[in-house]
Amino acid sequence: MSFLPFAKAFFLSLSLPGLSFAAPCSDTGGQYEAWKPVIAAEAEAQGVGRRGIDALLGTSYSKATIGADRNQKSFKYSLDKFLQVRGADAIISQGRKRKAQNPDFYAALESQYGVPAGVLLAIHGMETGFGNFMGDTNVVSAIATLSYDCRRSDFFTPHLIAALKLIDMGAISPQTVGAKHGELGHTQFLPGNALNYGVDGNGDGRLDLTDLVDAMASTANFLREKGWRPGAGYQPGEPNFTVIEAWNAATVYQQAIALMGARIDG
Numbered sequence: 001m002s003f004l005p006f007a008k009a010f011f012l013s014l015s016l017p018g019l020s021f022a023a024p025c026s027d028t029g030g031q032y033e034a035w036k037p038v039i040a041a042e043a044e045a046q047g048v049g050r051r052g053i054d055a056l057l058g059t060s061y062s063k064a065t066i067g068a069d070r071n072q073k074s075f076k077y078s079l080d081k082f083l084q085v086r087g088a089d090a091i092i093s094q095g096r097k098r099k100a101q102n103p104d105f106y107a108a109l110e111s112q113y114g115v116p117a118g119v120l121l122a123i124h125g126m127e128t129g130f131g132n133f134m135g136d137t138n139v140v141s142a143i144a145t146l147s148y149d150c151r152r153s154d155f156f157t158p159h160l161i162a163a164l165k166l167i168d169m170g171a172i173s174p175q176t177v178g179a180k181h182g183e184l185g186h187t188q189f190l191p192g193n194a195l196n197y198g199v200d201g202n203g204d205g206r207l208d209l210t211d212l213v214d215a216m217a218s219t220a221n222f223l224r225e226k227g228w229r230p231g232a233g234y235q236p237g238e239p240n241f242t243v244i245e246a247w248n249a250a251t252v253y254q255q256a257i258a259l260m261g262a263r264i265d266g
């Protein structure tokens with residue numbers, strides 16, 4: 001899932017020197033190798049097992065991730081410009097087509113989680129072009145780099161711990177790729193959300209967010225757990241719009257999901 005820099009996490013990351021409660025961060029990536037065993041000890045204390053720790057120790061600093069993190073622009077657009085840049089019309093027509101091709105699947109998701117197809121398909125289209133661009137950055141290296149980076153270390157460190165636990169449970173591997181900030185699968189879950197809200201939708205015994213059924217069930221489950229009210233509206237001002245706000249912090253993104261969802265559902 002995409003996200004904005006969170007002011008709270010940013011300020012929290014200005015850790016006080018002298019308080020050695022956390023591994024030191026870095027703005028430049030220097031000393032990354034020396035940081036790894038320090039954060040590995042923290043991860044171990046938080047319950048990460050051997051496979052997760054080995055994966056962490058095998059990571060390398062991701063310059064691509066830091067480059068992307070320093071250069072997030074698209075959310076500064078107006079809604080109209082955002083819709084145009086993100087190809088809203090194509091997402092709506094593709095979304096309608098996918099719903100028509102697989103009505104039972106989306107009906108089952110709505111019946112179980114209360115979330116209508118339009119919202120799930122709008123998110124799917126927006127996040128990865130319906131699974132076409134799930135990313136090519138090593139997830140554990142990306143998330144470890146963001147945890148090491150001073151800008152939002154306190155926001156990303158829990159996601160790093162979660163990524164390592166996902167490795168322990170076999171949901172991802174040390175080779176798994178995702179987007180530049182370590183977002184996973186069809187709808188780009190950050191690892192902490194994957195761990196907390198991920199659902200084995202196809203029942204094969206494994207959470208795999210690159211599987212469409214697992215990813216869509218997990219997305220619906222996330223929204224339901226964040227307070228989605230079955231049958232209530234999701235346009236701005238309606239009860240479920242606040243749940244869309246929990247998916248992504250950017251106002252234009254939230255408005256775009258609501259608008260595209262209604263057009264797909266309508």
Ligand SMILES: [Ca+2]
Binds near residue numbers: 200206208214
């Ligand atoms: Ca599965």
